[in-house]
Amino acid sequence: MTGPSIVWFRDDLRLGDHPALRAALDRDAPVVLLYLFDEESPGIRPLGGATRWWLHHSLTALAASIEERGGRLVLRRGAADEVLPALVAETGAEAVFWNRRYSAAREIDARLKARLRDGGLEVASFAANLLVEPWEVTTDAGEPYKVFTPFWRAARERDMRDPLPAPRTLPAGPEVPSDALDDWELLPIRPDWAEGLRETWEPGEGSAHRRLEHFADHDLADYHRRDEPSVGTSGLSPHLRFGEITPAQIWRRMHGDLSPAARKNAAKFLSELGWREFNWSILYANPDLATKNYRPQFDAFPWSWDRGAEVRAWQRGETGIPLVDAGMRELWRTGVMHNRVRMVTASFLVKNLLRHWRIGEEWFWDTLVDADDANNPGNWQWVAGSGADAAPYFRVFNPELQAKKFDPHGHYIRQWVPAEELLAPIVDLADSRREALDAYASIRR
Ligand code: FAD
Numbered sequence: 001m002t003g004p005s006i007v008w009f010r011d012d013l014r015l016g017d018h019p020a021l022r023a024a025l026d027r028d029a030p031v032v033l034l035y036l037f038d039e040e041s042p043g044i045r046p047l048g049g050a051t052r053w054w055l056h057h058s059l060t061a062l063a064a065s066i067e068e069r070g071g072r073l074v075l076r077r078g079a080a081d082e083v084l085p086a087l088v089a090e091t092g093a094e095a096v097f098w099n100r101r102y103s104a105a106r107e108i109d110a111r112l113k114a115r116l117r118d119g120g121l122e123v124a125s126f127a128a129n130l131l132v133e134p135w136e137v138t139t140d141a142g143e144p145y146k147v148f149t150p151f152w153r154a155a156r157e158r159d160m161r162d163p164l165p166a167p168r169t170l171p172a173g174p175e176v177p178s179d180a181l182d183d184w185e186l187l188p189i190r191p192d193w194a195e196g197l198r199e200t201w202e203p204g205e206g207s208a209h210r211r212l213e214h215f216a217d218h219d220l221a222d223y224h225r226r227d228e229p230s231v232g233t234s235g236l237s238p239h240l241r242f243g244e245i246t247p248a249q250i251w252r253r254m255h256g257d258l259s260p261a262a263r264k265n266a267a268k269f270l271s272e273l274g275w276r277e278f279n280w281s282i283l284y285a286n287p288d289l290a291t292k293n294y295r296p297q298f299d300a301f302p303w304s305w306d307r308g309a310e311v312r313a314w315q316r317g318e319t320g321i322p323l324v325d326a327g328m329r330e331l332w333r334t335g336v337m338h339n340r341v342r343m344v345t346a347s348f349l350v351k352n353l354l355r356h357w358r359i360g361e362e363w364f365w366d367t368l369v370d371a372d373d374a375n376n377p378g379n380w381q382w383v384a385g386s387g388a389d390a391a392p393y394f395r396v397f398n399p400e401l402q403a404k405k406f407d408p409h410g411h412y413i414r415q416w417v418p419a420e421e422l423l424a425p426i427v428d429l430a431d432s433r434r435e436a437l438d439a440y441a442s443i444r445r
Contacts, residue, residue, distance in 0.1 A: 002029035003094030004174055006087060009035045009073075011372075012099045012129060012243035013058045014205040015065055016166035019126035020097035025167055032091055032173040033066055033073050035059060037184055040079040043104035045290065045373060048366035050335040051241070053194050054203050056186035058242045061204025063181075071170030075179040080108050088116065091174045096121055099128035099243075102280050103373040104287040131247045131277055132158055134284035144285040148389045151281065152274040163248045196333035201238065201369065208239035209249075216253055216262060223265035226272075229327075229338035229412040234269070237336065237370035240276065247273050279378035282388045290361060290377040298386035300443045303356035310353050313426050314345070315363055317416070320425035323403040324348045326416035333416075335369035340406055346383040347397040352432040354439060357384035385440075393440045396433045 005024035012018060013035075024031045039046045047055060063073040076083050088096065096116055101109065109125065116123045127133050132155045138144060145151035188194050201207075211234065219232040226233050239245045250273060254266040283289050293299055313319050317328035327341035337345065342364075349360045361380040365371045381387025407413055 002027060003092050004030040004032055005095040005097060006032045006034055006084075006091070006093045008084065008096060008098040009033065009062070010098065010101055010243075011241070013062045014166075014208075014244050014246070015062075015069070016205065016209075017128065017163035017246045017249055018099065018166075019128050019164060020099045020124075021167065022164050023097045023124055023126065024095070025171075027095055029094070029171075030173045031071065031171050032087070032093060032176065033071055033170070034084075034087060035062075035073060035075055036080055036083050037075070037077040037179075038080050038083070038108075041081065041105065041108050043107055043287075045103075045365075048368070048371055049188060049193075050197065050367050050369045051371055052186040053188065053197055054201070054238055054242060054335075054369045056181060056184070057201075057203035058244060059181055061206070061244075065205065066170060069167065069170040070172060072173060073178070074173070074176055075181060075184075077179055077184060080112060084112055085115065085119075087176070088119075088121065090176055094121055096123045098125050100125045100133075102130070102134060102284045127161065128246060128248075129243055130280055131155065131160060131251060131273070132281075134281035137281065144281055145278075146388050148275065148278050151278050152271055155274060155277055156270070160251050161248050163246060163252055197335050197369065200334040200336075203238070203242070203244070205244045208236065208245035211235055211239065212245060212250060212253055216256075216258060220265050220269060221259060221261035223262075223269050226268075227340045228406050229341050230407065230415075233339070235336075237375075241370045241372050247276070276375060278388075279374040282378055283374035289381070290365075290373065291358065293386040294381050294388050295386050295390070297443060298384070301386070302354075302439050302442060303350070304354050305356055305359070307359060310426055311349075311355060311359060314349055314353065314360075318423055319348065319427075320423035321348065321399045321429070322410075322413045322417050323399045323407065325423070326413045329416040331364075331367050335367065337368075338412070340402070341412075342379065343383055344397050344399050344402050346380060348399060350380075350384045351396045351436040352427050352429060354432070354436060357381060357386065394437060396436055398429060398433075400429065 005027050007021050007024045015021065038044055066073045076087065098109065113123045113125065137151060137155045215234040222231050225231045236245065251270065254270055258266060286294060314328060317325040317332065319325055323341065324345050327337045327345040331337040346360055349355050350357045357380045361377055364376055368376065378387060382390045385391060385393030403413060
C-alpha cells in the first residue's frame with residue numbers, strides 16, 4: 001500500500017482551488033491534513049492580535065468543512081524544521097505537498113524540501129495564492145518591475161490558472177494526535193476586545209465566497225466610487241490574507257456573469273488585486289520590506305521614533321482631525337479601514353507627525369485582520385514615499401480636503417465620531433506640512 005501524504009496548510013485555509021490538496025488526493029493514499037502554527041522559525045513574523053483572532057475562526061471553519069467530507073485537520077505547533085519531519089516519521093508519510101509562500105519564510109520551505117527529498121520522500125510545492133509567480137513577471141532585462149503599471153500590464157496578459165474545484169470527500173488519515181485549538185490561545189480573553197470583529201466578520205471559505213458573490217451582484221456596479229469611504233468595497237482582503245479564497249477564483253468570477261454596470265468596473269477592481277500581486281513581487285525581491293526602506297535615500301530621513309502622547313492619540317483616534325479619528329476608530333472596532341482613509345491616516349502619522357512609517361506599520365500589523373507581510377509594509381512605504389512606485393513625498397494629504405472630497409456629507413465620519421465631540425487638533429496641519437517638506441528637502445540636498 002502507498003504510504004500517506006501530508007498536505008501542509010499555511011495561508012491557504014480552504015479546500016477549493018488548493019493544488020497541494022489535489023496532488024495529495026491524486027496519490028490515492030491516506031492523507032494527513034496538517035496546520036502547523038509556527039511562530040518560531042526565522043523569517044516568520046508573529047501574528048498581531050487581530051490576525052490571531054481571524055486565524056482561530058478560520059481554522060475552526062476549515063476543520064468543520066474537512067470533517068463534513070470525512071477527513072480530519074491535525075493541528076501542531078512549533079518550528080516547521082522540527083515538527084514536519086517528526087510528523088513524517090510518526091505517520092510513515094511518503095509524500096508532502098504545500099502551496100508556495102513568498103515571504104522570507106520560503107527559505108524554511110526550501111530547506112525542508114531538500115531535507116525531505118534526501119530522505120526519499122516525494123515533495124512538491126504549487127502556485128496557488130497569487131495570480132502570477134513573482135519570478136514569472138520581469139522586465140525585458142529579467143529584473144523585477146519597480147513600477148506598478150508595466151508590472152500589471154505584463155501580469156494580466158498571462159494565461160491565468162483555472163481554479164480547481166473543492167473535493168467532495170476526503171479520505172481519513174492515520175490516527176495521530178492533534179493539539180486543541182483553544183490551547184493556542186489565539187483569542188483575546190482579558191480583555192475581550194474582539195466584539196467588533198465578531199459583529200463585522202465571519203472568517204472561512206464559505207463566507208469568503210458569499211462575500212464575492214454579494215460584491216459581484218451588488219457593490220461592483222458602484223466600484224468607480226470606491227474612494228468614498230461610505231461606499232462598499234469587496235471586503236475580501238482578510239479572506240485573501242488567509243487564503244480562504246484565491247485571486248484565480250476572483251479573476252474567474254470577474255470574467256463570468258455580471259450586470260453591464262458591474263462589468264464596467266471589473267477591470268478596475270482586478271487592477272486593485274494587481275496591487276496585491278505587485279506588493280508580493282516587491283516583497284519576494286526585498287524580503288526585509290517591513291524593516292528597511294525600499295528606496296535607501298530615505299535612510300537619512302529625520303523621522304522621529306517617539307511613541308509618546310501624539311502616537312497614542314493617533315492610535316486611539318483622538319487627534320482632533322475628524323477623518324483621521326474616524327479611520328483609526330473604524331480600525332480598532334472592525335479590524336479594517338477603508339483604503340482611502342488608510343492613506344490619509346498613514347500620511348498624517350508620517351508627514352504631519354513626522355513619525356517613522358514603521359511605527360504605523362506595526363500598529364496596523366497588530367490591529368488589521370488583513371495585515372500581511374507584503375501589503376502592509378508595501379503600502380506604508382508607498383505613503384511614506386520610501387516605497388516602490390510610491391506617492392511622491394511632497395504629496396501630503398490634507399485630511400480636511402480629503403474629507404470634503406470623499407465624505408462630503410460626513411456620513412463616514414459621523415459613523416465613528418459623534419457630531420458633538422470637539423477635540424482640539426494635536427497639530428496644525430499647515431505648519432506640520434511645512435515641516436515635513438523641510439525635512440524632505442534636507443535629504444534631497
Ligand atoms: P477592494 O477595493 O475590494 O479591493 C480588492 C482587493 O484588492 C483587496 O481585498 C486587496 O487584496 C487588493 N487591494 C486593494 N487595494 C490594495 C492596495 N493598495 N495594495 C494592495 N492590495 C490592494 N491591504 C491588505 O490586504 N493588507 C494590508 O496589510 C494592508 N495594509 C495597508 C496599509 C496602508 C497604510 C494602506 C494605505 C493600505 C493597506 N492595504 C492593505 C491596502 C488596502 O487598503 C486594502 O487591501 C483594502 O482596503 C481592503 O479592502 P477591500 O478588500 O474591500 O478592497
